[in-house]
Amino acid sequence: MAGNALDNVLAWRDGHIVALDQTVLPGQTKLLDITRVDELVNAITALSVRGAPLLGAAGALGVALAVRQGQREGWDETRLAAEVKRIADARPTAVNLRRETESVAARIPDGLDAVEEAALEVLRVSVDVSVRMSERGAGYLTETLGDRPLSVHTHCNTGALACLGWGSALGIVRALHERRALARVVVDETRPLLQGARLTCWELRELGIEHHLAVDGAAPFLISQGHSDAVIVGADRIAANGDTANKIGTYSLALAARRSGIPFLVAAPESTIDSATPGGDQIPVEQRDASEVTAFHGVPAAPPGTLALNPAFDITPADLITAIITEDQVIHPNGKDRL
Ligand code: MRU
Numbered sequence: 001m002a003g004n005a006l007d008n009v010l011a012w013r014d015g016h017i018v019a020l021d022q023t024v025l026p027g028q029t030k031l032l033d034i035t036r037v038d039e040l041v042n043a044i045t046a047l048s049v050r051g052a053p054l055l056g057a058a059g060a061l062g063v064a065l066a067v068r069q070g071q072r073e074g075w076d077e078t079r080l081a082a083e084v085k086r087i088a089d090a091r092p093t094a095v096n097l098r099r100e101t102e103s104v105a106a107r108i109p110d111g112l113d114a115v116e117e118a119a120l121e122v123l124r125v126s127v128d129v130s131v132r133m134s135e136r137g138a139g140y141l142t143e144t145l146g147d148r149p150l151s152v153h154t155h156c157n158t159g160a161l162a163c164l165g166w167g168s169a170l171g172i173v174r175a176l177h178e179r180r181a182l183a184r185v186v187v188d189e190t191r192p193l194l195q196g197a198r199l200t201c202w203e204l205r206e207l208g209i210e211h212h213l214a215v216d217g218a219a220p221f222l223i224s225q226g227h228s229d230a231v232i233v234g235a236d237r238i239a240a241n242g243d244t245a246n247k248i249g250t251y252s253l254a255l256a257a258r259r260s261g262i263p264f265l266v267a268a269p270e271s272t273i274d275s276a277t278p279g280g281d282q283i284p285v286e287q288r289d290a291s292e293v294t295a296f297h298g299v300p301a302a303p304p305g306t307l308a309l310n311p312a313f314d315i316t317p318a319d320l321i322t323a324i325i326t327e328d329q330v331i332h333p334n335g336k337d338r339l
Pocket of ligand 1: 052162
């Protein structure tokens with residue numbers, strides 16, 4: 001059942017995008033049939049389709065969708081460019097969305113077939129990259145921490161749901177598990193939208209990997225108590241100096257890891273490194289609606305009128321990052337291999 005669901009995380013069928021609606025997991029397995037740019041933008045902003053590499057793939061398919069809709073509705077070049085830009089702008093932090101949308105849009109002058117082929121290639125590459133990154137990360141951990149069952153702490157969802165293939169941080173967990181080098185995983189619930197509890201626990205359960213769910217506020221204490229050998233997270237954008245944007249709550253894990261002397265690893269494709277953004281203070285951080293904090297699934301969690309701050313991401317400074325694992329390399333932002 002879940003195996004089938006994971007086959008449908010994101011696909012291109014008969015000129016439509018088919019996507020698993022990640023807002024209703026794990027309770028429901030619902031597929032979205034996306035035929036218009038409006039529907040795609042809504043799916044991205046609602047987090048039905050989410051996770052940096054998956055957003056890149058969705059943006060790529062979105063260009064093909066826009067070209068098809070434009071042909072049906074007689075759009076001129078200006079309208080098509082505006083619709084493509086709406087896709088690229090749907091979420092600001094994950095650089096993959098803009099990067100892949102723009103790279104496929106560059107093929108528009110070559111026609112629909114070329115656009116579709118370029119978009120599908122983004123999906124194929126995403127799968128391949130995730131497996132290579134996962135194996136590299138597992139090898140790095142085993143080499144640096146020893147060939148023994150490791151316990152790791154992770155945040156948000158960075159598995160197949162976020163990347164296709166194996167995932168990034170969760171892909172490394174999977175690769176460790178396959179090498180029999182994993183003891184267990186601590187998963188932060190990841191407030192306010194519970195990507196850790198709803199999505200990561202679901203993926204780990206399907207993979208048969210032992211895990212414990214913890215509230216976000218427990219994470220630094222659990223790390224200080226020696227529950228984990230390493231912290232592994234994904235990334236939405238890595239600036240040229242190594243500063244890394246990832247799901248809100250990541251920074252506190254990096255501080256806790258440093259204080260406890262365990263490695264803090266970021267796993268991300270090369271395409272998440274944004275050399276055009278010099279440092280973390282130039283990364284745009286998405287601010288989401290206050291209602292995600294003041295209510296849960298429509299049920300109020302605070303008195304009426306309560307104001308809330310709801311940054312979707314935080315920035316972990318490069319000096320707290322032990323290593324960045326990509327499909328091609330291991331970068332030590334504080335060592336000789338500077339970005
Ligand atoms: O808001 P989300 O769920 O899209 O945030 C996702 C994350 O922060 C992930 O950690 C990141 O995109 C890496 S996914 C491999």
